[in-house]
Amino acid sequence: MFDILMYLFENYIHSDVEVMVDHEELTSELTRAGFRHDEISKALSWLEGLADLQDSDRHPYLISSDAISTRVFTAEESKRLDAECRGFLMFLESIQVLDMETREMVIDRVMELDIECIDLEDLKWVVLMVLFNVPGREGAYSQMEDLVFEVNEGFLH
Template identity: 35%
Template structure:
């Protein structure tokens, strides 16, 4: 499914959005993706489309410490949780965006979701919110966590 999510971003980032589910399904099938994987991705994308900032209380943006529920701790790796905290503390994402990212990560049902997969989820959540994505931000989110930086 993550291959499909990457394909969507790479194919439609400049367009601002991806096609409606029926058209998207045909395009993904034509690109060689399996029907089961396409179905999973479309379900996940549908859940993401339903997320709006209005779904979260205004008080969420007034600081505090985010405590993770047991299910969230099982599904999101410590490295990925640290990444979320770092980004929020440095005002790269809002508390609402944090919650949207956590929602989409937990919805996958994957144990200890890796940082690389969480970064792709974060990219898609921010893109789905129709935010102007800084090219450096996109590069950071698309750079594998285990890559060596050249300095």
């Protein structure tokens, strides 16, 4: 499923190509690209879930809470997001790429992936997908894009 999400993101969203809204046509294209129907269905459902997160009435946990509160990860979240990934999410909040709402959106989408333990590189792509879909977060998206495509030039001393 994650491969399909990456394919869609790279070929439609990230490349500024107009996104097809016809599920049948999109499913046919993904099938021709070699993806299985069950995985295509899961990926499209994942994307619908991402779009659905914009409705705070249906997801009241996305409404801002106290700015000094601390996020405690559940056992299931800790299993899916290792210490490196959880630390990276905290880092993104500290540099204001993520706020509490977008952090929760990222965690929500990670938990819906059919991956037992997500690695840091895949988490970065999930963050990009979430930020791309949140109106008003263009600056954060750009900052995250720089982090994803960052290439170390030279040696650190």
